Amino acid sequence: MQAKKRYLILLSAGACLVLLFYLGGVQLPAASRSRHDRSRNGYRPDQPWPHFSDPLHLFLPWDQTDTEEYNLHISPRHKRDVNTSVYKGKRCRMDSCFDFSLCQKNGFKVYVYPQQKGEKISESYQNILSTIEGSRFYTSDPGQACLFVLSLDTLDRDQLSPQYVHNLKTKVQNLPLWNDGRNHLIFNLYSGTWPDYTEDLGFDIGQAMLAKASISTENVRPNFDVSIPLFSKEHPRTGGERGYLKYNSIPPFRKYMLVFKGKRYLTGIGSDTRNALHHVHNAEDVVLLTTCKHGKDWQKHKDARCDKDNAEYDKYDYKEMLHNSTFCLVPRGRRLGSFRFLEALQAACVPVMLSNGWELPFSEIIDWNTAAVIGDERLLLQIPTTVRSIHQDKILSLRQQTQFLWEAYFSSVEKIVLTTLEIIQDRVFEHGSRSSLMWNSHPGGLFALPQYSGYLGDFPFYYATLGIKPYPKFTAVIHAVSPLVSQSQPILKLLVAVAKSQYCAQIIVLWNCDKPLPAKHRWPATSVPVIVIEGENKVMSSRFLPYETIVTDAVLSLDEDTVLSTTEVDFAFTVWQSFPERIVGYPARSHFWDSNKERWGYTSKWTNDYSMVLTGAAIYHRYYHYLYTNYLPTSLKGMVDQLANCEDILMNFLVSAVTKLPPIKVTQKKQYKETMMGQSSRASRWADPDHFAQRQTCMNKFASWFGAMPLVHSQMRLDPVLFKDQVSILRKKYRDIERL
Numbered sequence: 001m002q003a004k005k006r007y008l009i010l011l012s013a014g015a016c017l018v019l020l021f022y023l024g025g026v027q028l029p030a031a032s033r034s035r036h037d038r039s040r041n042g043y044r045p046d047q048p049w050p051h052f053s054d055p056l057h058l059f060l061p062w063d064q065t066d067t068e069e070y071n072l073h074i075s076p077r078h079k080r081d082v083n084t085s086v087y088k089g090k091r092c093r094m095d096s097c098f099d100f101s102l103c104q105k106n107g108f109k110v111y112v113y114p115q116q117k118g119e120k121i122s123e124s125y126q127n128i129l130s131t132i133e134g135s136r137f138y139t140s141d142p143g144q145a146c147l148f149v150l151s152l153d154t155l156d157r158d159q160l161s162p163q164y165v166h167n168l169k170t171k172v173q174n175l176p177l178w179n180d181g182r183n184h185l186i187f188n189l190y191s192g193t194w195p196d197y198t199e200d201l202g203f204d205i206g207q208a209m210l211a212k213a214s215i216s217t218e219n220v221r222p223n224f225d226v227s228i229p230l231f232s233k234e235h236p237r238t239g240g241e242r243g244y245l246k247y248n249s250i251p252p253f254r255k256y257m258l259v260f261k262g263k264r265y266l267t268g269i270g271s272d273t274r275n276a277l278h279h280v281h282n283a284e285d286v287v288l289l290t291t292c293k294h295g296k297d298w299q300k301h302k303d304a305r306c307d308k309d310n311a312e313y314d315k316y317d318y319k320e321m322l323h324n325s326t327f328c329l330v331p332r333g334r335r336l337g338s339f340r341f342l343e344a345l346q347a348a349c350v351p352v353m354l355s356n357g358w359e360l361p362f363s364e365i366i367d368w369n370t371a372a373v374i375g376d377e378r379l380l381l382q383i384p385t386t387v388r389s390i391h392q393d394k395i396l397s398l399r400q401q402t403q404f405l406w407e408a409y410f411s412s413v414e415k416i417v418l419t420t421l422e423i424i425q426d427r428v429f430e431h432g433s434r435s436s437l438m439w440n441s442h443p444g445g446l447f448a449l450p451q452y453s454g455y456l457g458d459f460p461f462y463y464a465t466l467g468i469k470p471y472p473k474f475t476a477v478i479h480a481v482s483p484l485v486s487q488s489q490p491i492l493k494l495l496v497a498v499a500k501s502q503y504c505a506q507i508i509v510l511w512n513c514d515k516p517l518p519a520k521h522r523w524p525a526t527s528v529p530v531i532v533i534e535g536e537n538k539v540m541s542s543r544f545l546p547y548e549t550i551v552t553d554a555v556l557s558l559d560e561d562t563v564l565s566t567t568e569v570d571f572a573f574t575v576w577q578s579f580p581e582r583i584v585g586y587p588a589r590s591h592f593w594d595s596n597k598e599r600w601g602y603t604s605k606w607t608n609d610y611s612m613v614l615t616g617a618a619i620y621h622r623y624y625h626y627l628y629t630n631y632l633p634t635s636l637k638g639m640v641d642q643l644a645n646c647e648d649i650l651m652n653f654l655v656s657a658v659t660k661l662p663p664i665k666v667t668q669k670k671q672y673k674e675t676m677m678g679q680s681s682r683a684s685r686w687a688d689p690d691h692f693a694q695r696q697t698c699m700n701k702f703a704s705w706f707g708a709m710p711l712v713h714s715q716m717r718l719d720p721v722l723f724k725d726q727v728s729i730l731r732k733k734y735r736d737i738e739r740l
Contacts, residue, residue: 089181089207093224094427097207099183103146108425110137110185111145113152113175122163125153127237127413128187134633137421142177147424148184150175156190157201169203181208185424188212189230190335195268197334211420213361214337220359223427226420229361229410230337239707240411242660243403244323245348252326252396257285258352258387259321260329261313262340264290266303273331273354273377278305286384287321288329289313322347326395327373327387329354337361345371345406350398352383362409365423365439371401407660408444412707418446426450437465447658452546452626460553460581460621470580473505474554474573474619479543482560483515484522491560492524498556499526500566503573505552506531512538539641543615544651546626553580555625559616567736572666575718576619583655583663585618591699591711600699600709602649602692611711612652613663624655636705639698645691646698653702653710662714667723667737 089097103109112129115121121129132138132149139145152171156163165171172178186208192198199212199219210221213230220227258280265271277288291313292306322328328344332355341361344351351372353360360368368374373390375383390398409419422445426433435456438448443461456462463469476498480491491509498504506528511517512535523530531549535542543557554576556569568586576584588610594601628637628651640647652663703709720734729735 089205090219090221092207092209092221097182097224098209098428100428102183103428106139106144106146108137108146108421108428109139109144110135110147110149110421111139111142112149113177115151119152120163120165121151121153122155122233124189124231124233124235124413125155125187127235128155128417130237131414131417132421135418135421136631136633137425146183146428147421148177150184150186154186154188154201157188158190158193159202160193161190172203178206181206184208185420186210186212187228189228190214192335197269209424214335215359216336216357217359218357223364226423227359227361227363228416228420229342230335230339231342231410231413231416232339235342236412236707238412238414238705240407240415241346242411243346243348243406245399245403248396248400250396251392252399253392254324254326255285256287256321256325258327258329258384259287259325259349260331260340261287261289261316261318261321262291262331262338263294263333264292264309265334266292266306269334273380274333276380277329277331278309279381280384283312287316287325289316322349325349327352329383331355332358332377342406342410345402345410348399348402350395350402352387354380354383362419362423365426365434365436365445366405366409367436367440370440371398371405373398404442404444408442408446414707415446422446437462441465443658443660447627447631449627449630451630452623458553458623460623463580470553470577470621472577473503473552474501474556475505475550475552475622476507476556476558477543477547477550478507478509478558478560479512480509480560481512483513484518489560490563494558494560494562494564495530496524496526497564497566498558498569499528499530501569501573503570504528504556506549508533508547508549510535510543512540512542514538537641540644540647541628541637541641543647544625544628546622546629550622550625553621554619555622556619557615557617562617564617565736567734568667571720571734571737572619575664575666579664580621581659582661583613583615583618583620583652584666585613585615585663586666587614587617588612588663588665589614589649590713591709600696600703602695602699604692609713609715610665611656611662611713612649613665615648615651618663620651620655624651627658628654633705636702639701643694643698645694646702649695649698650702653706656712657706657710660710660712662712662716665714665717667717667719 094100110132112132129149129151137147142148150172152168153163153165154168157168158164178184184207186201186205188201188210189212191201191212191214199215210225211228212220212225213228215225215227260277262274264274264277266275274290277290280286281288289309289312291310292302293310293313322343326349328340328347328349328351330338330340330344330351330353332338336355336358338355341351341353352375353368353372354375354377356377360366360372373387375386409415422434432450432454434445434448434450437456438450439445441461448459448461452458457466457468460470478491478494478498482489482491484491495507495509498507507526507530509523509530509532511532517532517534523532533547533549536545554573556573558564564586572584572586576582589612590603590605590607590610591612592601592603593599632650632654636650640650656662720732720737722732723734724738725732729738732738
């Protein structure tokens with residue numbers, strides 16, 4: 001009987017306990033803490049459950065996704081995907097919100113909406129639109145477009161800004177091609193306003209992609225949005241200044257170890273880190289200066305440190321600090337991004353990032369660990385120790401990479417915009433996209449076009465990295481513009497001399513003459529194939545087309561009246577094999593700045609330096625044919641074809657813009673100019689003053705398009721070893737060069 005009572009008591013107690021758990025009367029400690037966190041985070045039980053379209057996500061109530069427990073056990077990327085966002089198209093990706101079919105027929109073409117009357121556009125946004133309209137991606141036909149860009153200014157979405165465009169939501173929705181933003185790209189530098197500066201743009205972007213500054217890792221949609229740098233309205237549209245690193249100092253230490261100079265916010269978002277900088281400042285090699293003296297009411301809110309900070313702030317010159325520091329602190333401001341970021345890059349001052357949650361500019365393609373130090377705002381006091389521990393070899397490497405990245409992607413609005421478009425193009429045509437090496441090494445992704453080849457060894461820039469050498473033979477391309485009337489013409493003698501070179505694989509004669517092609521028997525017999533091609537439209541630019549018949553890496557470009565010996569050809573090619581990314585050749589020219597006329601000048605005088613090697617007798621990599629044809633704008637090539645002049649100058653501009661280096665002149669053949677002046681019908685061209693006037697005009701037109709003068713002067717000439725030395729001629733490898 002007692003056993004039965006004990007059994008009933010235990011059964012009743014167990015049932016009560018289960019009932020209590022079910023009704024919530026008893027809670028575990030973890031559950032209790034979770035409930036506390038929900039109330040702290042603004043939990044409202046009347047809010048509806050969200051709709052998650054993606055299957056097989058970790059099941060967790062939406063109100064618990066911000067608790068400490070949840071954050072400890074979930075990756076930032078997954079949390080970024082689960083959290084709600086200011087963007088309604090948060091889950092947009094290329095495969096769900098982008099119509100690839102629009103890009104299949106006409107390739108990657110970008111359409112810019114016509115500007116509407118009465119709509120104000122900031123100078124910065126006008127620079128963005130002008131860059132797109134002047135690029136090879138632009139189309140004026142929306143039917144051919146793969147990507148659409150608004151003419152409505154979306155750069156500044158701070159409601160307190162004079163640049164803010166009102167009623168943008170209605171204006172965007174009324175666009176006939178909007179289609180909920182599908183295949184649209186929106187540029188933005190500033191979003192949100194006082195006091196919280198959210199990333200909301202004030203209108204529904206739908207399925208549009210964002211090219212946005214100060215975007216957070218939580219809100220960026222991976223491989224869909226593009227993080228761009230914050231740049232000022234003074235940022236140049238094209239060209240831009242080069243980096244400030246003129247030479248490498250060993251060891252790579254400067255006067256200051258770590259510097260910063262900027263505003264300090266007394267209250268509100270972004271104030272915490274900058275308010276704490278005084279704890280690290282030592283006024284010796286760590287100089288971190290802030291000022292409260294900004295805004296109209298700064299005196300009303302100033303704290304006890306303001307007067308001291310302001311006095312210290314005025315003692316230092318910012319540019320002097322920037323150029324004489326090894327590391328530059330880049331803390332967040334009101335928004336995650338900061339102007340200090342680009343300033344540090346240009347100055348070769350290694351950026352030390354203190355902006356938790358900032359998706360760094362172009363992080364999809366740039367490895368920032370090779371150019372910056374990524375810090376944590378919560379570990380500010382450890383920053384000086386961290387940067388002091390970095391080895392000098394690493395500092396030198398970081399500094400050099402800042403200069404490469406600045407000049408490749410950030411020095412102008414044009415480069416920022418084109419990099420954005422190239423990133424999107426790589427996503428659209430993923431099978432032909434650039435590798436990380438192409439983006440993160442010289443000359444960068446803007447000059448390494450993946451449409452040319454998917455193999456890095458086909459480009460002139462990666463031989464050393466891959467541990468290979470260029471193909472050990474060349475293809476000669478002779479540009480013929482005069483009819484073949486005599487067997488003693490210079491072109492035939494040139495053809496025979498080139499064919500005798502041990503490095504010659506084949507000869508292509510580009511027939512740009514108005515007369516019909518000569519009969520096959522008119523050409524001399526040679527030991528290498530001679531291919532005669534009729535020039536496309538008989539224009540000058542056709543000499544630089546990427547002909548499929550060119551199968552070697554090296555191209556020996558020749559004018560029909562060039563006089564070269566076999567030995568000279570051999571020596572020039574031997575030199576080129578050591579410098580495959582540069583133009584190597586004989587006839588040199590130079591440029592200069594005419595201060596009286598305030599324009600660039602062109603000279604053929606024999607001086608102690610040069611900046612161009614004419615393609616009438618020069619060797620370069622065949623990739624430059626592809627780049628000349630596909631990278632340069634139609635306007636410049638059209639000018640060359642119309643004048644029948646300057647194609648050699650344009651090629652020098654292009655190669656120097658890519659390499660940032662001068663061409664290489666090989667042993668001077670003194671009679672080159674005199675010989676050429678006395679040969680054929682082209683002699684009149686070189687003696688014609690209009691010919692030089694045209695070349696002056698070309699120089700300035702080309703410099704204007706490139707945004708700066710890319711040509712680089714050099715005083716180096718390469719001669720064969722033992723050249724002109726007082727030893728027996730029999731001991732010299734290129735002995736025939738001295739007998740000319």
